[in-house]
Amino acid sequence: MSSVRVDTWDACVDFPIFDAKTRSIKKSVLGRAGGVIGANESNVVVVEALKQVNLHLEHGDRIGLVGHNGAGKSTLLRLLSGIYEPTRGSCSIRGRVAPVFDLGVGMDPEISGYENIVIRGMFLGMSRREMLKKMDDIAEFTELGDYLAMPLRTYSTGMRVRVALGVVTSIDPEILILDEGIGAVDAEFMKKARVRLEELVKRSGILVFASHSNEFLAQLCDRALWIDHGTIRMDGGIEEVVHAYEGPDAARHVREVMAEVKRDG
Numbered sequence: 001m002s003s004v005r006v007d008t009w010d011a012c013v014d015f016p017i018f019d020a021k022t023r024s025i026k027k028s029v030l031g032r033a034g035g036v037i038g039a040n041e042s043n044v045v046v047v048e049a050l051k052q053v054n055l056h057l058e059h060g061d062r063i064g065l066v067g068h069n070g071a072g073k074s075t076l077l078r079l080l081s082g083i084y085e086p087t088r089g090s091c092s093i094r095g096r097v098a099p100v101f102d103l104g105v106g107m108d109p110e111i112s113g114y115e116n117i118v119i120r121g122m123f124l125g126m127s128r129r130e131m132l133k134k135m136d137d138i139a140e141f142t143e144l145g146d147y148l149a150m151p152l153r154t155y156s157t158g159m160r161v162r163v164a165l166g167v168v169t170s171i172d173p174e175i176l177i178l179d180e181g182i183g184a185v186d187a188e189f190m191k192k193a194r195v196r197l198e199e200l201v202k203r204s205g206i207l208v209f210a211s212h213s214n215e216f217l218a219q220l221c222d223r224a225l226w227i228d229h230g231t232i233r234m235d236g237g238i239e240e241v242v243h244a245y246e247g248p249d250a251a252r253h254v255r256e257v258m259a260e261v262k263r264d265g
């Protein structure tokens with residue numbers, strides 16, 4: 001387990017935009033939202049989503065990402081998952097990664113909940129046999145009963161999220177990469193899911209989590225990165241980073257949530 005690591009060295013991710021209206025983009029633009037728009041050496045318009053990111057994560061790191069819309073958080077998660085290769089610089093990932101971006105990915109509406117549980121688990125790197133072993137536990141967690149034998153297309157959105165959360169929280173990743181989008185279930189179920197999510201985070205070696213919810217960040221992470229126009233603007237404790245990014249009220253809220261988490265053990 002101790003060899004689990006993620007490193008990036010001066011990693012950049014550019015998205016070339018071949019159909020952009022070049023004439024209306026005169027020079028590099030730094031807007032309030034989104035990454036820097038520039039041009040590459042072939043004069044093609046590019047969005048510089050990440051610029052020279054140096055990040056070194058090891059076993060036990062629980063990192064939350066904060067930052068404005070289009071700052072580069074999702075792009076960084078995809079880089080750390082090995083989904084994107086850096087355009088320049090390098091990235092090395094040692095350990096089994098479970099990227100959890102869109103809870104619906106890997107689900108088939110025409111097959112049953114049971115079958116979807118197996119498929120979704122395999123999508124996250126588990127074997128069929130491992131998933132069958134976990135089936136009773138996942139089925140009980142979802143509280144969907146006989147619905148699990150019905151095709152997924154007969155489920156409501158919240159029922160689908162229950163299936164997806166059941167699978168995600170039953171796997172054993174070494175590196176867990178979470179994007180938000182896990183908030184679509186009713187409050188009662190979310191309470192239950194949160195406990196399993198916390199257990200999952202404890203079992204995994206490294207967690208990287210992007211969220212606009214400071215409450216969630218404070219519950220799951222102990223360090224934060226402020227991503228700003230594709231760069232790491234600040235790296236520190238959650239309270240300190242949220243204070244710099246959002247101000248004293250948000251930081252106080254983080255402190256309260258962290259105290260609560262500590263109290264509840």
Ligand SMILES: Nc1ncnc2c1ncn2[C@@H]1O[C@H](COP(=O)(O)OP(=O)(O)OP(=O)(O)O)[C@@H](O)[C@H]1O
Pocket residue numbers: 015033034035036047048049067068069070071072073074075076
């Ligand atoms: N597939 C893509 N093609 C072109 N540009 C992209 C692509 N994905 C992201 N971008 C651009 O990269 C920049 C960073 O986007 P990213 O999705 O990483 O931001 P984010 O911090 O996750 O934002 P949000 O909080 O709004 O989800 C943005 O300017 C976005 O327009």
